[in-house]
Amino acid sequence: MDNGEEQLSDAELLARHGQERTDGSLGVLYGRYLPMIYGVCLRYLRNADDAADAVMAIFEEVAARIGRYEVQEFRPWVYTVTKNYCLQQLRRRQRKIPFDMSERLGECRDVTLWLDEKGDGDRLAQLEACMEKLPEKQRACIVDFFWNGKSYADIAAETRYPLASVKSFLQNGKRNLKLCVEKNGHETD
C-alpha cells in the first residue's frame, strides 16, 4: 500500500478513511500500531496465537466502531479498545486479570516528571534530600537511569542485578521518593 499514506498523520488517515469505500487507510493506521497492539494482547492473553487472533478481531471491531464514534486521537482510542477486548476475553475464560498499567504509572507520574526534568531549584533540592534517604540499590538505579541515561540492560550489566530487579528497584525508588517529597512538602507547609 504505497500511495503516500505512510507519510500521512493519524488524523489525516482517519479523515481519509471516512471518505473511501475500503478500509485501506484504516489498515495503514492500524498497521502503524500493530506491534503495540500485539504486545498488549500478549501481555493480557499470555499466548502468541491468542494474541494474533485478538489482533485480527480487534481490527474488525475497530473497523466497525470507528464510523460510529468521532475519534479524535486514534492512539489512545485503539489502546482502550485493545485493552477492553483483552479484558473481556479474560473474563470469559475466568482468568486472572493483570494489574492496570495506567494506574501503576499514574502513581508515580509526578516523580517521573520531576526526575526527567529535574524540576526547579526547590524541587531539585527536595529530590536530592530524599534521594539520600533511599536504600542504596534504589538510589543507584534511579541515578543511573534518570541522570546518567542508562537503560535497564546497561544498569543490569553494570550492577549485576537481574533485569527484573532493576525495574523493581526503579519502581520502588520512585514510590519512596514520591512519599518522601509529599511528606516533606506537608512538613514545610
Add this chain to the structure above:
Amino acid sequence: MKLIDYIFGSRRGREANRLERETMRDPFLADAIEGYDAVYGNHSDKLAELSQRIDARAARQHKESGSRNRLWFGLGGVAAVLLVGVAGTVWWMERSSGRRTAEPIGEPLAMAEELPAEEVSAVALRKGAAPAEEEPAPRLARMEPEEAAAESSLRSESAAAETAAAVETETQSVPAAEAEEASEPEPIESELLEAAAEADAVAPDPAAETAVATRTVSMQAREIEMEEAAVAGGLRMVHNPEFDAFFATNHKERLSSGEPVEIVVEFRVNDHGVPSAIRILSWYSQETSSEVIMLLVTGPRWEPTGDERIRTVVRYE
C-alpha cells in the same frame, strides 16, 4: 529508537533509555513491552504475518458494521437494482417486439427459404402481399383486429422463449463455421414453430397463422444477417476435446425432447485458462444455460485468449 528494534534486542544505550523513559509515561507502550517480555516466541514472524493479514483485510470493502442504517442502504440498493433490471427487461421486450412489428412485410417473405413455397405464397395471397418495393409499414397497423388478437394470444403463450430468442438472435451472431449449418432450424425456432402450432390448434385462425409465419420468416432473416456479421467479425470457433469429455460426463440436465441439442457459447479465456464473460448464443433453457456456464467455469482449462472472444459448441446428446 523504534519499538520493533527494542523488542528484538537493541536494549543498550541512550536510545533504549529514552524509550524506557517513555514507557513510564505511556501505558500503551509499557503494556506492549511487558507483553513481549512476558511471552517467549518468534514475534517477528508473527508480526509479519499479521501485517499481511491486515493489509489483505483492509483492501476489502467496508465490512457490514451491523448498523441498521447500512443494512437499509444495502437493501435499498438491491431494490433499486432489481427495479432497474425489471424496467430494463420490460423495455427490452417492448423494444424487440417493436422492432419486429416495424419490419416491412414484403422483405422477410422474400427471404423465406425455409418455408414451403405453398405456405409462402398462401401467406402472400392471404395478405394480398405487397411487392418488395412497397413502402414499409408497421405490421400491426396492417393487421385486422382479429389478427392482432391472435398475435397477442400467441405472444403471451410463448413469451419466455420468444424473449430469450429475440434477445439472443438480435444481439448475438452465429459463428462462421456454423453458417453452413444454418439451414437447420435452431431449437428456439423449433420452439417458436411448436408454439405457433399450438396457438393454431387452439384458435385455428388463418390470420394468426399468417402472423406466425411472417414473424418466423423475419427472425430467420435477421439470423442470416447476424451470421454474416459474425463472419465479418471473424470470431474464432474453438474446440476443446477435454472440455467435451468433461461436459459429457458431468452434465446433469436431460432434455425433455431427447433430441441432441447444440448450444453455442461465446466467451473470453482469462490468464488462468478459465472462461469469463460467458454468453449463451443459442438458448435452450435456463437450466441448460446455467449448467453450461457452471461446467465451463469449473471444467478443464482453455488456452488464454486475452481480450479476444471465442466461440464453442456444447452438445447435449
